[in-house]
Amino acid sequence: MKNSLVVNEIRVPNLPLPPALTGSEVGSFTEYTVTERMPAIALRVIKENNFPPQINHKLEQLAAALKTGSLQFLFPDEGVDFSDWEKYLQPYIGQRWLDIPWFVAETYFYRLILNITNYFIPGEFQGLDPFLLQKTQGLEASIDSTISLCSQVQEWLDEALADGKPSKASIMALLYFALWGNRVDLSLWSAFEDDRSKFDIQNQLTHLLVDDAFLVSKLLTKSPGQRIDFIIDNGGFELISDLCFADFLLGSGLAHQVYLHLKPHPTFVSDATIQDVYQTRDFLAEGSHPHVKSFTQRLTENLESGRLILVEDYFWTSPLAFWELPAALTAELAHSNLIVVKGDANYRRLLGDRHWDFTTNFADIVSYLPAPMVALRTLKSEVVAGLTTDTLAELGKVDPEWLTNGQWGLIQLVI
Numbered sequence: 001m002k003n004s005l006v007v008n009e010i011r012v013p014n015l016p017l018p019p020a021l022t023g024s025e026v027g028s029f030t031e032y033t034v035t036e037r038m039p040a041i042a043l044r045v046i047k048e049n050n051f052p053p054q055i056n057h058k059l060e061q062l063a064a065a066l067k068t069g070s071l072q073f074l075f076p077d078e079g080v081d082f083s084d085w086e087k088y089l090q091p092y093i094g095q096r097w098l099d100i101p102w103f104v105a106e107t108y109f110y111r112l113i114l115n116i117t118n119y120f121i122p123g124e125f126q127g128l129d130p131f132l133l134q135k136t137q138g139l140e141a142s143i144d145s146t147i148s149l150c151s152q153v154q155e156w157l158d159e160a161l162a163d164g165k166p167s168k169a170s171i172m173a174l175l176y177f178a179l180w181g182n183r184v185d186l187s188l189w190s191a192f193e194d195d196r197s198k199f200d201i202q203n204q205l206t207h208l209l210v211d212d213a214f215l216v217s218k219l220l221t222k223s224p225g226q227r228i229d230f231i232i233d234n235g236g237f238e239l240i241s242d243l244c245f246a247d248f249l250l251g252s253g254l255a256h257q258v259y260l261h262l263k264p265h266p267t268f269v270s271d272a273t274i275q276d277v278y279q280t281r282d283f284l285a286e287g288s289h290p291h292v293k294s295f296t297q298r299l300t301e302n303l304e305s306g307r308l309i310l311v312e313d314y315f316w317t318s319p320l321a322f323w324e325l326p327a328a329l330t331a332e333l334a335h336s337n338l339i340v341v342k343g344d345a346n347y348r349r350l351l352g353d354r355h356w357d358f359t360t361n362f363a364d365i366v367s368y369l370p371a372p373m374v375a376l377r378t379l380k381s382e383v384v385a386g387l388t389t390d391t392l393a394e395l396g397k398v399d400p401e402w403l404t405n406g407q408w409g410l411i412q413l414v415i
């Protein structure tokens, strides 16, 4: 049950805020990310693109600055969020990357890569996605899983039509795909090989630390024709799982409209933009598999009829916490019957990327949204809430890396 505080007309968590994660926590995953992973990402942008030497040099300087250097403002560019970033950065200018809140460091790092590569400057590199190669490779690598999922969705849709209603089991399975989609490998499909009807999500279920999938399926089937909003995370197979879920919601009559909230520019390497949705659709449309073809046709029809709506907002690439949603976005999301929040970075944003005790009641923190929400998240960072002390004790024994290795998942509903 939601019970949020209202401060200056903004709803915030109804608990005191703990400190933010920072890269200076010795031995932490945040430290490793700022000092090792982020420099490697900046250098990979050089390798995977053909930028001129002066751009590559700035990327090298950025990679080197992350370990010990301090934050500077963006070079002037024409991004519509340029002045917002001046505000966001003001408190941190001159501080080390390691010392500022981790979420600020990461979101700014990706905005800075676009700044350096002239993404927002008219000319040769304007609008060029520096992570395009990785996104394309991700799509190509997941084609077998895509064919299997599209075929399965077709079966579920046929079944829903024959039975006059969709089954809770199919809704729950689609929730699991939308959850595990961002670390999918073909192993998820191993049981599909001989008999697709036996596809075995059981192994994944044992890695779910909180599983509200049944409650979500009850909510979705309670009254058909709802509006569902997805706060989208990655492109590639994860986006395809989300699009399949949206397809099923619309095709089975559970939803009359689905909104996909996408990033307004490339970020976090693989996060999806509106352009990525169209590129994914066009890539799939080139294939010859009949179930992928019909899925792609339904996708086009849903986009053209306005049943599937793609929207973007600069809030999603900002360093702000979820409880700092702009009023217009809050008003928009208030029309939703369910907000599906995807992925690790969005989960961090829900919790303000702060050091909550892991047993804090999730709903007491995420108490500020204007509609019911479900988080679908595999754990890739040291932020979590809503676990029991028993679960924590068990996890400590079975997998010391459980917080960050992406092998554990959560489906957490707040009504």
Ligand SMILES: O=P(O)(O)OC[C@H]1O[C@](O)(CO)[C@@H](O)[C@@H]1O
Residues within 6 Å of the ligand: 033, 106, 182, 233, 234, 268, 342, 343, 344, 345, 346, 348, 378, 380, 381
């Ligand atoms: O794509 P996702 O699930 O949001 O994961 C992104 C997350 O992964 C990380 O890169 C850690 O692996 C974090 O920095 C970030 O929170």
